[in-house]
Amino acid sequence: MxxxxxxxxxxxxxxxxxxxxxxxxxxxxxxxxxxxxxxxxxxxxxxxxxxxxxxxxxxxxxxxxxxxxxxxxxxxxxxxxxxxxxxxxxxxxEFSNGEFDFRNHQEKAVSAYLLKRPHYEEACLVAKNILQRSIERAGIKISSIDARAKDPHSFGLKATKPSESNPGLPKYADPLVDITDLAGVRIIAFFPNSIAKIDEIILSEFHVLERSDKGEKLYDEGRFGYKSVHYLVLLGPKRSSLSEYEKYADTTIEVQVRTILQHAWAEIEHDIQYKSTSVIPDEIRRRFNALAGMLEVADREFQSVQDEDDRLRQTARQMIKEGDIDDVEITPDALKAFLAKTIGGDQRIRWSSYDYLARALRRCGFRTLRQLERCVRGYDGSELSRLVYGSRQGQIVRCELMVLASMGELFVSRHPWSNEKWFRDGSDEMLRLFLEGNVEIGSFDPLIDS
Structure with a gap:
């Protein structure tokens, strides 16, 4: 280690x-x-x-x-x-009997690369950290971000790739200089719109030498592929002038940005035998084209779902703010906004707790915030919390205690944990403490009050 x-x-x-x-x-x-x-x-x-x-x-x-x-x-x-x-x-x-010695060229290239590979490993980790921090600051959710220095075996194979113009000579005369993906960072985003936001980050954080859309390039060449944006970058001048970054100032780093579906296509493409549309059978061509179209439609639909979800969240928050909650569905986000307004905010609460409470309320028959508002009306969560725990508990606990007091045994029987003995015994004890504290146990049923 x-x-x-x-x-x-x-x-x-x-x-x-x-x-x-x-x-x-x-x-x-x-x-x-x-x-x-x-x-x-x-x-x-x-x-x-x-x-x-x-x-x-x-x-x-x-x-x-x-x-x-x-x-x-x-x-x-x-x-x-x-x-x-x-x-x-x-x-x-590098010439033997008048012919270029590709094997010798490969060995020399790999030998030189092995000595410098640690530098490329460090460089791509530096770039990854810069991008990761910037993406987090921008609030962009991504699936993953990975960094890697090129595998020596892959480097050796690439170093011996023949030139298109003269197959008797290598494409890369000086592999360490000519091959530009020795240090790489790959960012996998969830949605297409995130790619444009990440593009802005790359342009602001690095000096971009080259930007290319591989999907468009493959299409122009008559080859199969899927969209993926690639960048060749250097550290920006302000950062590379700092002592901790100066040794990477002249190191070219490749950055790839794609969505999850684009990445799935790219990974599968490595195993596709036919790369050119000029040789692929018509039946296979039709199926590939259909698959590429399906993936593009799926990417767009996922983006549309996210956009609609954002719109519904914003609409629900505004309706809660205005008190117009008759048709606001119970979701974790809506529940958080509603509780913050009605019983006070609580920065300690994790998102998973709102998700739990929303699922529990749905299981009990609640659909809208208006139903929840009617259910807890007249109950003081802080008072109930002190009766049960001796102190004022967090936002989620207080809400659940109010619902328990309002619904009584009905809440216990419909709760997701109703089959757990510890939950039933604990709820019975809470109801007993409510009665001792002169709290009226209700019989509210959201399935009737709808």
Whole structure:
């Protein structure tokens, strides 16, 4: 487990938290391709010089005797010339027999990336924290926000991707510079409207190098896909000038923003065999098009539901404020506004408590706030609370005590917990205390008073 500073002990050597993974991955690289020929790597302890492998791990990469070094380690020896692997000239020639050596290019790229990956891990976490705090301040609800540095294996595959214009050469001549998604943040929003709000946050918090809608791009290329907005950003100048951020000032970070449904499509798309509309069978094409349309409609409908819910909440709050509660349905939000107005606000109450009380009242037969208002009329929640508990309890407890006094045994029998002995016994004791305190027990029934 990583310490508070992000470091761990590996074979007794203090390393960054991701280093054990990198050392493990290095064991999968057993050969180096040099000038078109494969050479078995030199394990720690097999060097011509004595680096102390019998008594201690490698001082640079923490490998133990018999393990391969992490590519780029100062100690590793070149299997062809015996010199220092990172500084000898053996692997400089990326052409063999006149052809570009993609394998050599990949190994060099991965070796360089493994040394810098901890920096990219830190950079994307910095970006994630900035975005997360900004999104929370803006009151935007999201499903998730994740940060990750690119997987070394994926990086190696991307580094060897052939150029579209000249397949004999790699698309990325300098992978560490040309590949821009080495540090990434992905934000999954619930609703389409949130994407526009998050867009404003990204534009204000970062220097945006590039913004692209991948859905539109895929459509223009005749490929299947779904909307997702991608950004390439740098830290803004004010933040990057601070000492804690300056080392990330020139680090490009990719930010992806999409809805849950867009993310579902993107994840499934990885397993789709046909990527181009020019080769897909007509039947499959029709089904993909229908599915893409359904997802877009579903996204819009979810947004419409949220918009309508916001409208109903605002309308209900205004009606409660004006005392026009005849048709205001009992919901957690409406109940909170009603109780705040009638028996006083209570900042200690959690949303789950309003949800519980709303469900209990619905189970008892209540539908509108007017019914609840008639039910508790004439009862003093603070007085009932002192009779039962000896002190004035919170807002939810006082409301429930008033309903119990007004409905009597009917409230107990209809309550969601009516089958629980502890609830029945506790309610009977409360009713007894009410009677001792000269409180009249009513028989209000919301199913009749409707």
């Amino acid at each position: 990583a310490g508070a500073d992000g470091f761990v002990l590996l074979n007794g050597v203090r390393v960054v938290a991701s280093w054990p993974e990198q050392l493990k991955a290095a064991q999968e690289i057993t050969t180096y391709q040099i000038s078109g020929k494969g050479y078995a790597r030199v394990a720690y302890g097999d060097e011509g010089e004595d680096w102390g492998a019998d008594s201690r791990p490698c001082h640079d990469c923490a490998a133990i005797k018999g393990q391969f070094h992490v590519p780029g380690c100062d100690v590793e020896r070149c299997p062809r010339c015996g010199g220092q692997s990172i500084s000898c000239d053996c692997s400089e020639d």
